[in-house]
Amino acid sequence: MRGRGVLALVGLLALFMLSGCARAPGTGLKVGVLVPLTGPFASQGQPMQQSLQLAVEELNRAGGVLGRPVELVFGDSKGTADATRSEALRLIQREKVKVLLGAYLSEETMAAAEVAAENRVLLMVPVAATNELNERVASQYDKYKYVFRTSYNIDQWAGLMGGFIADAGVSSYAFVGTNIRWNKELAQALRNCLAGSGIAPVYEEFYSPKEPALEPIVVALKGKDPGVVVLGDPGQQSINLVKKARDLGLNVPLFSVGGALGDERVARTLPAGGPLYFQAAAWDRTSEEARRFFSAYQEKYGYHPAGYADILSRDALFVLAQAVNKAGSLDVPRLIQTLEQGEFRAACGVYRFDRSHQARWGKGEGLEGMVVEWKDGRGEARWPRM
Amino acid sequence: MEQELQLALSGLLAGFTYALVAVGLTLVFGIMRVVNLSHGAFFALGAFVTYGVVQWGGGSFLALPVVFLLSLLLGMGLERWVLRPVRRHHAVVAIVTLAVAIFMEQVFQLVWGPDYHSIPRELPLVRFMGTAVDLQQIVAALVAVALLLVLFGLLRTKIGMAVRLVAQDAEGAALVGIDVPRVQTVVFGVACGLAAVAGNLTAFAHSIYPAMGRVPLVMSLAVVIFGGLGNVHAALVAGLILGLVASGVSFYVSPEWSYVTMLLVIAVGLLTRPSGLLGRVGRRD
Numbered sequence: 153m154r155g156r157g158v159l160a161l162v163g164l165l166a167l168f169m170l171s172g173c174a175r176a177p178g179t180g181l182k183v184g185v186l187v188p189l190t191g192p193f194a195s196q197g198q199p200m201q202q203s204l205q206l207a208v209e210e211l212n213r214a215g216g217v218l219g220r221p222v223e224l225v226f227g228d229s230k231g232t233a234d235a236t237r238s239e240a241l242r243l244i245q246r247e248k249v250k251v252l253l254g255a256y257l258s259e260e261t262m263a264a265a266e267v268a269a270e271n272r273v274l275l276m277v278p279v280a281a282t283n284e285l286n287e288r289v290a291s292q293y294d295k296y297k298y299v300f301r302t303s304y305n306i307d308q309w310a311g312l313m314g315g316f317i318a319d320a321g322v323s324s325y326a327f328v329g330t331n332i333r334w335n336k337e338l339a340q341a342l343r344n345c346l347a348g349s350g351i352a353p354v355y356e357e358f359y360s361p362k363e364p365a366l367e368p369i370v371v372a373l374k375g376k377d378p379g380v381v382v383l384g385d386p387g388q389q390s391i392n393l394v395k396k397a398r399d400l401g402l403n404v405p406l407f408s409v410g411g412a413l414g415d416e417r418v419a420r421t422l423p424a425g426g427p428l429y430f431q432a433a434a435w436d437r438t439s440e441e442a443r444r445f446f447s448a449y450q451e452k453y454g455y456h457p458a459g460y461a462d463i464l465s466r467d468a469l470f471v472l473a474q475a476v477n478k479a480g481s482l483d484v485p486r487l488i489q490t491l492e493q494g495e496f497r498a499a500c501g502v503y504r505f506d507r508s509h510q511a512r513w514g515k516g517e518g519l520e521g522m523v524v525e526w527k528d529g530r531g532e533a534r535w536p537r538m
Numbered sequence: 539m540e541q542e543l544q545l546a547l548s549g550l551l552a553g554f555t556y557a558l559v560a561v562g563l564t565l566v567f568g569i570m571r572v573v574n575l576s577h578g579a580f581f582a583l584g585a586f587v588t589y590g591v592v593q594w595g596g597g598s599f600l601a602l603p604v605v606f607l608l609s610l611l612l613g614m615g616l617e618r619w620v621l622r623p624v625r626r627h628h629a630v631v632a633i634v635t636l637a638v639a640i641f642m643e644q645v646f647q648l649v650w651g652p653d654y655h656s657i658p659r660e661l662p663l664v665r666f667m668g669t670a671v672d673l674q675q676i677v678a679a680l681v682a683v684a685l686l687l688v689l690f691g692l693l694r695t696k697i698g699m700a701v702r703l704v705a706q707d708a709e710g711a712a713l714v715g716i717d718v719p720r721v722q723t724v725v726f727g728v729a730c731g732l733a734a735v736a737g738n739l740t741a742f743a744h745s746i747y748p749a750m751g752r753v754p755l756v757m758s759l760a761v762v763i764f765g766g767l768g769n770v771h772a773a774l775v776a777g778l779i780l781g782l783v784a785s786g787v788s789f790y791v792s793p794e795w796s797y798v799t800m801l802l803v804i805a806v807g808l809l810t811r812p813s814g815l816l817g818r819v820g821r822r823d
Contacts, residue, residue, distance in 0.1 A: 192749055194652035331794050359793035367548035368789030371541050388654045388745035400670045412654045421656040
């Protein structure tokens with residue numbers, strides 16, 4: 153009786169191992185994705201995760217990578233560098249992923265870059281904007297050559313926003329952000345960018361993300377009468393600030409970096425007033441691929457994505473998949489060389505990387521972004537004019 | 539002049555919200571000698587239920603009784619079945635209430651998702667002496683004041699006397715026949731209800747998201763400490779002062795300094811008046 157039990161156990165074990173063996177060759181590219189699924193930035197992690205799931209379905213329907221399916225394994229970066237580091241290590245060492253993709257915050261991404269460099273694993277950065285990443289790749293190429301960023305960095309972001317402000321024909325602007333590092337860097341970069349056009353800030357303030365007194369900011373803005381107010385905070389306080397601005401009769405154009413104010417469900421609840429714009433990486437009319445993505449996302453999840461963390465994450469995976477197909481293997485040095493030298497078409501445009509492994513965003517570079525205006529709860533592309 | 543009037547009005551209205559959240563917290567401390575770290579989560583619950591009612595086609599004011607009753611019952615249940623068994627150790631109670639707050643945040647995320655939500659205003663803005671007067675905020679402040687008046691009135695009735703007795707000496711109150719555990723359960727429920735009502739009243743002005751209760755919790759803790767632990771009247775005064783300070787510093791100095799200055803005012807207040815804003819400093823004769 154006992155012998156039969158042992159035999160059955162051995163049989164089960166063998167079956168389990170065989171099924172594992174049978175599955176292994178089926179997976180071509182295993183990507184470890186680092187996104188904040190819990191914590192204060194989960195609101196941005198969710199669209200990243202959802203759009204990547206859509207992307208992997210699309211890729212696998214089209215035959216996957218090198219003829220084999222792509223698999224995503226998610227790690228929760230929780231909005232902290234520590235959690236990102238430990239999740240990146242888990243994905244590499246236990247899940248045996250070939251490539252990392254993420255994260256959301258710059259702090260998280262810098263931690264992921266360290267892990268990727270130490271373990272010689274490719275890292276695709278889809279959202280974080282800090283310039284420090286480019287500086288590291290440029291100054292310590294041998295160590296950080298594994299890191300590629302598909303999204304725009306702070307200087308490029310300021311360039312995209314500055315282009316719209318300059319074309320709007322205003323003579324002054326105001327910048328209101330939250331007192332975190334990248335917001336201050338963005339304000340500085342925007343100031344530098346617009347100095348050439350003779351457009352200067354008449355008001356530049358940063359509030360505490362904890363409990364900002366927003367009414368006094370709006371009262372001060374009314375006194376300064378800027379041509380446009382740039383809202384640097386992508387978080388929930390930007391929603392509160394727009395509500396206060398409209399309530400207190402500040403009807404000058406408001407121009408957000410995106411994030412919370414790129415959400416159509418929020419836009420529908422905002423009080424009427426002057427124009428409200430936001431910066432997006434892409435919108436429906438950017439390309440046929442972008443239109444298909446927005447349509448599929450809306451159909452599956454029931455709302456229009458903001459055109460930032462969502463579509464940029466999707467594009468990062470598509471650029472990677474194209475690079476693997478072009479390289480013909482998952483060999484890391486060959487992949488690096490392919491990414492450095494190639495051109496990759498995705499929803500936001502054509503991706504090409506400079507020597508600091510930064511995708512080239514800007515006028516005439518193939519990746520120009522889009523300024524969208526909310527009109528009666530619907531987003532309408534406004535700039536660049538096509 | 540218009541600017542100053544606008545700032546004063548905004549500061550006062552913000553102060554009423556701080557006070558409404560803080561009064562519940564200080565009431566619980568006064569009666570039970572515990573710091574309820576799930577208080578902010580009840581604020582968020584109020585906002586989320588309001589959001590849910592608005593999504594279903596109802597108004598935010600219609601949601602008010604639903605919010606209060608739901609939070610009252612949840613609070614009473616929490617006190618009766620979760621906190622009472624561990625109440626002997628204050629530190630354990632604080633940790634348990636923190637765990638409850640985290641649990642509630644996760645539930646909000648599961649039910650409503652991690653996104654930021656928002657609801658539109660229902661009452662218009664009117665112009666008065668050159669300033670924009672927010673009727674919805676005025677109504678919210680009036681409801682807050684009415685609730686606080688009812689609360690202060692109740693504390694002067696026979697039932698209120700029992701509550702005050704429990705606050706002063708729970709053992710003595712038990713000796714004269716007051717059902718102390720029942721008083722504590724009801725007061726805890728009412729406090730949770732007040733926090734949720736504050737969440738309902740301000741839901742139109744803020745974004746609604748799972749962790750939205752954390753800042754009101756910190757702010758109300760600050761107000762309670764500034765006013766004097768357990769002193770309900772002082773919580774109201776402290777809330778108004780801090781609202782005005784935040785508004786003034788943000789305009790005249792810099793928005794970056796408003797939060798820090800508020801904490802600084804609290805620190806200075808505690809150094810100069812250790813028993814709280816309206817407390818009497820004991821003399822050692």
